[in-house]
Amino acid sequence: MSLIKRTCFLIILVLTVFISAFNAFADDKKHVLILNSYHQGYKWTDDLTQGIVGRMTAKRNDLKFYVEYMGTKWVFEKQYFDKLQDIYKTKFKNIKFDAIVATDNDAFDFIRKYRNETFGEVPVIFCGVNWLRIEDLKGQTLYTGVNEDADIAANLDLMLKLHPNVKNIYVVIDLTTTGQIVHQKIKEMIPRYSHRLKFHILDDLEIQQIFKTVSALNDDCLVLHTVFQKDKAGNFVEYNDFANMLSKSSSVPVYGLWDFNLGFGILGGMLTSGHAQGSSAGALTLRILNGEVADSIPVIMESPNKYMFDFVQMDRFGIKNSQLPTGSIIINKPPSFYAVNKGLVWGLFAGVLMLTISIVILMINTHRRTLAEEAFHNSEKRYSTLVDNLALGIFRNDGLPEGKFLQANPAMVKMFGFESTADFLSISVDTLYQNPDERSAILEEVATRGFVKDKEVLMKKKDGEPVWVSINSNAKFDNAGRLVWIDGLFEDITNKKQLELQLQQSQKMEAIGTLAGGVAHDFNNILTAIIGYGNLLKMKFGTNEAVMNYVTPMLSASEKATQLTKSLLAFSRKQTISLKKSNLNDIVDGMSKLLLRVIGDDIQLNLNIYEDKLIVEADSGQLEQVLLNLVT
Numbered sequence: 166m167s168l169i170k171r172t173c174f175l176i177i178l179v180l181t182v183f184i185s186a187f188n189a190f191a192d193d194k195k196h197v198l199i200l201n202s203y204h205q206g207y208k209w210t211d212d213l214t215q216g217i218v219g220r221m222t223a224k225r226n227d228l229k230f231y232v233e234y235m236g237t238k239w240v241f242e243k244q245y246f247d248k249l250q251d252i253y254k255t256k257f258k259n260i261k262f263d264a265i266v267a268t269d270n271d272a273f274d275f276i277r278k279y280r281n282e283t284f285g286e287v288p289v290i291f292c293g294v295n296w297l298r299i300e301d302l303k304g305q306t307l308y309t310g311v312n313e314d315a316d317i318a319a320n321l322d323l324m325l326k327l328h329p330n331v332k333n334i335y336v337v338i339d340l341t342t343t344g345q346i347v348h349q350k351i352k353e354m355i356p357r358y359s360h361r362l363k364f365h366i367l368d369d370l371e372i373q374q375i376f377k378t379v380s381a382l383n384d385d386c387l388v389l390h391t392v393f394q395k396d397k398a399g400n401f402v403e404y405n406d407f408a409n410m411l412s413k414s415s416s417v418p419v420y421g422l423w424d425f426n427l428g429f430g431i432l433g434g435m436l437t438s439g440h441a442q443g444s445s446a447g448a449l450t451l452r453i454l455n456g457e458v459a460d461s462i463p464v465i466m467e468s469p470n471k472y473m474f475d476f477v478q479m480d481r482f483g484i485k486n487s488q489l490p491t492g493s494i495i496i497n498k499p500p501s502f503y504a505v506n507k508g509l510v511w512g513l514f515a516g517v518l519m520l521t522i523s524i525v526i527l528m529i530n531t532h533r534r535t536l537a538e539e540a541f542h543n544s545e546k547r548y549s550t551l552v553d554n555l556a557l558g559i560f561r562n563d564g565l566p567e568g569k570f571l572q573a574n575p576a577m578v579k580m581f582g583f584e585s586t587a588d589f590l591s592i593s594v595d596t597l598y599q600n601p602d603e604r605s606a607i608l609e610e611v612a613t614r615g616f617v618k619d620k621e622v623l624m625k626k627k628d629g630e631p632v633w634v635s636i637n638s639n640a641k642f643d644n645a646g647r648l649v650w651i652d653g654l655f656e657d658i659t660n661k662k663q664l665e666l667q668l669q670q671s672q673k674m675e676a677i678g679t680l681a682g683g684v685a686h687d688f689n690n691i692l693t694a695i696i697g698y699g700n701l702l703k704m705k706f707g708t709n710e711a712v713m714n715y716v717t718p719m720l721s722a723s724e725k726a727t728q729l730t731k732s733l734l735a736f737s738r739k740q741t742i743s744l745k746k747s748n749l750n751d752i753v754d755g756m757s758k759l760l761l762r763v764i765g766d767d768i769q770l771n772l773n774i775y776e777d778k779l780i781v782e783a784d785s786g787q788l789e790q791v792l793l794n795l796v797t
Contacts, residue, residue: 216443433474558655568594
């Protein structure tokens with residue numbers, strides 16, 4: 166019997182230890198109460214709750230949440246709070262909370278008044294409390310949290326920046342707890358903007374009266390939607406329905422303070438984010454659950470607000486992205502072309518994976534062919550643009566003896582003086598050649614060598630005007646070696662040819678001038694001797710008539726030869742300047758023989774000498790040079 170008793174006792178002991186361990190494990194979770202001021206489905210409240218839970222569950226898996234909704238958007242009298250206190254005291258009498266997260270002002274006020282007698286002295290973390298004052302925590306213990314500071318000034322400054330002509334601000338606000346706080350903050354702002362703005366507070370109207378008021382606003386007005394869910398007559402409306410109807414009724418942009426209205430009609434603003442508030446509160450709660458004392462954690466006074474805007478409303482009222490503050494968040498923005506097609510590609514790819522191997526291959530090939538066709542069309546378009554904009558003439562002809570142009574770019578058409586491509590393609594190729602035999606020679610060279618390179622040909626325009634071109638072309642042959650067509654480039658080198666001719670003429674004249682200068686100097690030396698000895702004979706035999714009959718013609722001929730050398734020196738530009746009175750008629754007449762020799766037999770020279778003397782003081786050689794330059 167003693168053995169049986171000992172065995173039973175051992176079994177009972179093991180079971181007791183197991184049950185104790187199980188209970189200890191079951192109670193090891195951390196209990197967190199999330200007490201929301203408003204109702205479930207209210208986006209602000211849902212964002213707060215998601216921010217809290219999301220931040221905490223990402224770090225710990227031993228948490229149990231109790232989420233309560235006070236519904237104070239519908240009712241918020243003191244008697245209601247007293248009844249809630251009795252309900253929570255009864256409902257949670259057997260649960261010891263490790264932390265309480267209170268969202269928004271009504272829950273915060275409730276906890277401050279009823280915490281100790283309802284839940285005990287549990288650490289409290291608050292968020293969404295509008296414009297918290299540190300004195301609000303006076304006398305309270307184990308409190309920390311996140312201040313919700315809707316930046317009204319930042320929004321008013323933004324509205325003035327985006328709409329510099331605005332003069333009136335219509336503020337839409339209700340009479341709830343939050344509404345009354347916002348109302349007071351607006352009143353505090355009015356003196357700051359009294360020199361620029363006139364404020365109209367719409368808090369004592371029914372819903373339809375509000376819509377009627379904003380529908381009649383002028384261009385110098387804007388609407389600031391704060392909080393509104395219950396009108397003067399007690400009519401309740403969901404936040405998103407009201408924001409949507411307000412925006413549709415308003416003839417001017419509607420700005421806001423909270424992000425739960427974004428996407429439901431407001432244009433945007435410096436918005437307070439429910440999710441950011443909740444996430445910050447969740448981080449503080451984790452610190453307390455990890456052992457920190459709530460009173461030792463400073464309240465986060467700087468509200469995590471952000472500039473946020475709705476692209477649909479921006480487009481409606483002509484607000485551009487460039488006008489917004491740097492770093493602004495824009496919702497409902499149309500996706501880029503790449504983003505749209507990227508999703509389509511990945512969607513198609515996911516669908517294709519569910520099909521058979523053969524269909525996958527078919528789809529991939531089809532996709533590749535589409536890309537190739539797009540690439541081809543894009544390449545063809547780029548090539549066409551390049552060809553059309555080139556200054557060189559580009560052509561394709563059929564390569565026949567008379568021939569037709571099959572294609573030609575605008576530069577080719579313009580080069581030959583045609584007004585349209587159609588007119589140019591209607592002519593025969595050989596009609597553009599000054600010498601049709603050259604066309605035959607080029608065709609023969611292309612057929613033999615397959616190309617022609619830098620071939621300079623004299624051609625003619627539509628009106629017969631000559632035009633020099635440089636031809637580069639290549640032949641296309643079929644498999645049988647027959648010429649199919651000729652592609653090529655025409656470059657207008659008329660100006661180049663004219664410059665070459667001028668250069669050749671200039672070089673020719675320079676060579677002649679150099680030769681003339683050398684001959685003139687040598688001839689001058691001979692004439693000097695002839696004239697010298699002739700004068701000596703004249704001095705010695707001047708009285709001898711028989712001798713003078715020979716000497717006088719010799720000296721006269723020598724003087725004429727001297728004039729000729731002067732003309733040659735003028736032509737070679739080697740005569741020194743000598744100013745003296747000269748008769749222009751004599752200079753022109755004296756240059757006539759030289760000019761006839763210079764210009765050649767194919768040009769006629771006519772002299773029209775003035776009847777009277779034209780006496781000027783000048784260097785006759787320089788004048789002769791001028792005449793020579795003009796004539797040549």
